[in-house]
Amino acid sequence: MLELRLVQGSLLKKVMESIKDLVNDANFDCSSTGFSLQAMDSSHVALVSLLLRSEGFEHYRCDRSLSMGMNLGNMAKMLRCAGNDDIVTIKADDGGDCVTFMFESPNQDKISDFEMKLMDIDSEHLGIPEAEYDSIVRMPSSEFARICKDLSTIGDTVVISVTKEGVKFSTKGDIGTANIVLRQNTSVDKPEDATLIEMETPVSLTFALRYMNSFAKATPLASQVTVSLSSELPVVVEYKIAEMGYLRFYLAPKIEEDEEMGGQQAEPQPKTKKQPEKKPTSEPETNGEPPKRRVMNVDLDEEEEELKPQIVTEPKSAGDYVEVIGSKAGTGIVKPKQEINGDEDVKPNIEKETNGEAETMDVE
Template identity: 60%
Template structure:
């Protein structure tokens, strides 16, 4: 038997909204420690990794490890049926080929349940090694969302540069011109999540596809702050904490310089 109850049910709704445009379907792995999802995007360019810790749920029961293959679009449609303040419970009996979503209003006067058929998804879980990154940027998630949206007006790619001075610069160029946004480190904001911090081991400059960064930024409602970890020849890691529940991480390989530079 698997059963997990989340008091802040809207967190699950926001989480699914943050991945549904990237991922068609994925395996949710349940164990005593919580729920985990790892899935490549449709083009196999980026990787999404979600970890929801069991102690972040109101109640969490998982009698044995199990894998639940779910169509993310179907899950999104079901989650739209939940009110923003509803408690959300996920249930699966041992022999069942469905997962049940139970939505309960806070005063208990309305309870609705929906069953979704599970899928057999042939996907291998990748071991993602811990890595010490050349540059780790912590910044307000809304700021990153704005920068990516604005840079998309100019081009398809953004260059993220971490300078020796400890600042970070976002640059884009295209047919209509070019633009730069430079963020200096701050520590004076009233709220810690409004600050910008840059941990720099080595200056680096990497180019990434804005299409994917704009998809990642859909996780902005989950967290007031985002962490970007960069190293030469390593995928970018874009992490949003989900309160005490866990985190979502997106991985994106940097774009290689155009072939014309090698000709």
């Protein structure tokens, strides 16, 4: 059983109006700690993360963790039926296929309830690790929305640069360029009008203004916006929600074409093929074995049917090697290390290739 009662019903209306154009369908995750949402936009470029803690509700009951898939456009339509001062109550049964919205006027003279069917939405909950950012800018949310709107009339992208001098918003388009610089300003009468800049390392990143203007729709939620920048992380645009939670937008920076070309490494040169080493003409090492006896080249007669190379041996000691060199292909090689015993005739076997079949010839 899920039952949430929110006194500031207009807060939920503002949240839906902020994200309905960016996210079509999403799952609302309800647990004992709070009411949350995490979803990507239709183009899978921006990420939306919403958290409303249980302490911020007048009444909060969630018997077990529950995920409710809703169409945000339809949910926004139902919430428009509630007055700005109405109390909003959300009810859902475990395993049910619908959710109920109840709107109560402050003096309890009018109560309305609307029922909306739930959807089965396959979504993957992404873990967003906590990270330290190089630069953090806190500024009035209305000023941020005004800057994004003004720059979108000039160009399609905005370059946000944070230095010691301040934060600079710049763009360029077909009609010209525009630059807006905000310096740190804390000496103001209202804290919500202050501009605070925390910089560890200067940062300059480029973002699509179309998404920045979508994020700025959350301006009615908070008087201040926090923009966290780091060279290796997506930008985080965060709006605090009445001390009970937050609405965060994540957007990856754009990479300009010239940066891509400049950042590419030169193509590696093809390696030259190593030439095989030529074998030395000197006799190879025998590793302690008796040396081979080299034999003179045999003059072969092409007209002869049988090739009988002369074999020269020196039967001085057993284990001498016999080798035939200089013969043509197909004439065969005498097998090495033929033992010679006394004056016995040596009849080594000569292997001859005959169309793939081995033929053995006796040499007298």
